[in-house]
Amino acid sequence: MPSFSKRNNYRSEEQPIMIYESAPNELREFIISAATATGHDAKRVRSAICYVLRKIADSNNWSTQPVLTEAVDLIGSCKWFKVYDIIEQLYSTSDDPTAFADEVNDFFRENGIGYKLEDGQVLFRGTDNFEQTIHEAGDVLGDAGLNTAKSEINEAIKDLSRKPEADITGAVQHALACLECTAREAIGGSKDTLGALIKKNRGIIPPPLDVVVDKIWGFSSEQGRHLSEGGEPSFEEAELLVGLSASISTYLARKL
Structure with a gap:
């Protein structure tokens, strides 16, 4: 169900673009929240991250919270550009890619990140x-x-x-x-x-x-x-x- 702000067409003020070639910690953690909110379960999120990072999932983690914690640790420690690869992978495996892209793009605009998720690709975004x-x-x-x-x-x-x-x-x-x-x-x-x-x-x-x-x-x-x-x-x-x-x-x- 759309949030109150989306139903009533309220939007936060877009911030000046300040971030290129970087992936702040807030973005890394938000990506996991956005994925789970738009159809991914914890194991699918971890699977997408492991695929991009060429990692093997920890078989000792099988319930939701440990799996999410593992996913947070993986995305939190990877190189900045891999974060955007993970975004593209999560889009491609999402049950609702449009909703996922909307969440990601809102975050980009509200946090001055100079990229956009468009047709499954993270592209440069200007003013x-x-x-x-x-x-x-x-x-x-x-x-x-x-x-x-x-x-x-x-x-x-x-x-x-x-x-x-x-x-x-x-x-x-x-x-x-x-x-x-x-x-x-x-x-x-x-x-x-x-x-x-x-x-x-x-x-x-x-x-x-x-x-x-x-x-x-x-x-x-x-x-x-x-x-x-x-x-x-x-x-x-x-x-x-x-x-x-x-x-x-x-x-x-x-x-x-």
Whole structure:
């Protein structure tokens, strides 16, 4: 049965995202509570955790409380990224995966954790504005028949979501590829690079925004395609570039 807050559409205030590449103890213990509240019994929870961690369950623990205690100990001592693998495994074995995902995502939002559980995968989550930008880009690019560009922006998000470390270079490259594909279609199928496209077709994006695209190309070329030692952009820079590429691609796709 839905809780009082869910029945009446009350939600706790979403906290600013502060946690990436970490799994606080509160999350580790909550995951077990969420799993048992949405259909898993204690042994199924332990089984999922043991599967992910490649552990053998303690045969001396067979009643509910000792099994749950064992599960808490296992998830409490594993590497941070294994916690998110466990979340995915519990989703895949849940009797009510939608309810489990709702519980997990509520916890992420209320505790400033920069991930989301979507279609069984734990993915990178940005701010509400970022999320809206990415979803809108996917819809608009798909409606325009720009499936390659849509695939590229989706791949950029997957790269930001990779564990134990985000693939920053891959995210930058895929974001640039999305923008490049869309710009090519916007001016009639040119094979030029994004930088050349903007120089030859200044009217494709109104000034001074055309300068932004030019700078994106320059940044991506330097940081994403021609990395020097220690020259990889930060996670925040990659997130910004992915968001900008998605926004500009949406603008161009709507002009087709």
